[in-house]
Amino acid sequence: MDVQTSANRFDQAVYTLPKHIREPLLGVAGSVKASAFEVRLRVDKPISITCGGQTWFLDRDAQLHNLPRHCWVLSPQDISQAVVEMCAYSIHSHQQEMTSGYISLRGGHRAGICGTAVLERGRITGVRDVTSINLRIAREIRGVANVLIDEIYRKELCGLLITGVPSSGKTTILRDLARQLAGGVTGRYIRIAVVDERGELGAVYQGVPQNDLGDTCDILSGYPKGEGILSAVRTLSPQVILCDEIGAGAEVESILDGLNCGVKIIATAHGSSIAEVLRRPQIRRLVEQGAFEKIVRLGDAEEPGKILEIANVGELEDEAAGTGPARPLLDPDRNEHGIEFVKAGAAD
């Protein structure tokens, strides 16, 4: 994405804010706009812009400072107004998202919100007195999944688990995979169903996906993952289901149901290593049941989307059993997962 396009994405994101807040932001230098990935608004604190490892503080004249002193401070009313305007005066349309801590915005951007939880019978039903907003600027990175397409999907359609630490680019890779697979890059158009519980993949805004997910992709936006997977299997006959951040019990059962229908799963999970991810019982269960043939490990947040390792689950099993050759790791510093693998179908 070129500098101008990146700066335009910044402008598009801040345009959702009230006029008196957005104007200083729109006046920021283009180079800063292009490299910014977050704008943070906090009660009684100055606006800050995060660019890579650097945080800048903004004053009313669109000047950036290293230190927050003498910068413009936002009031609680500024933050409340920002929330209402980001919802386009339609709080009700975003209420479900807000209970999950974010607001989806036009252009695929999203605002994380932080405030006081409103609870009903122990369940969060709303958020009041918002104290901070983290406006994350979405930038599609086209081609970030090229390695996976070339190494895996040009040869076969298989289940894939993408692991990495937060901000390592898992969602970005998943989005690009959907776009390429459903865009016929492998020589055929794969029917993809994207279960987009948090709206990060398709970023559907008022019924229109803001991100290109390919020509043969169906997006189930806002569906809880488990229900979305079941709905996709029942009604959309997908070849592949994509979903972000798996790990809860409900979705594991749904994924296993989907597997029985011959659907391949591509999903992501948080974890700094494959061993760490496999220590989570739900993920391990999915791997044992054959949901994933490959596991990918990404680099850290400084190089989003960088693939460090592509592991074959079969080789992991052999390795764990001590019967097979060492798996071909790009990262040779780990070779012990301590996981007992059960062959697919044998877990029952």
Added chain:
Amino acid sequence: MASNLSRRVRRIENSISLLGMLYDRLRYLQPPMLGLIAALAGLEQFAGTVYLQRCRGAMSEGQPFPAAWRQGVEADRDAVGAGHAQVLLPLGEVLGSVDLESQLTALRHAVSMLESELEQAREHREKYGRLYRSMGVLCGLAVAIVFI
């Protein structure tokens, strides 16, 4: 004058119907306000609802809902009447700006206030409508007698 009384009744009925639709759509579809107002303004039964049409116009020009609604109701205040406008105006500060349950509560409250207004308007029409019509007939007769 009698027709004015009937028009007032029809306007209140129309507003009650509009708020009922707003309530149902908000409750079951939770659409964005711009789309919701545009959809309702596009219905034939609300083609003559001036404040709604004005509100849609202002929103499509980029005004936020609270300002657009206030502008619409203020522009139509003389036609709808002060009491009717007083019920409608506060909705602009609530719809879209607070949680769904509070919006629905505000709509229910507004509908119940308008129902009281409607009852009064109907009583007024019954009480004075006949009187105004009779007076009209008598005036006509008086004019005819004068000419004869």
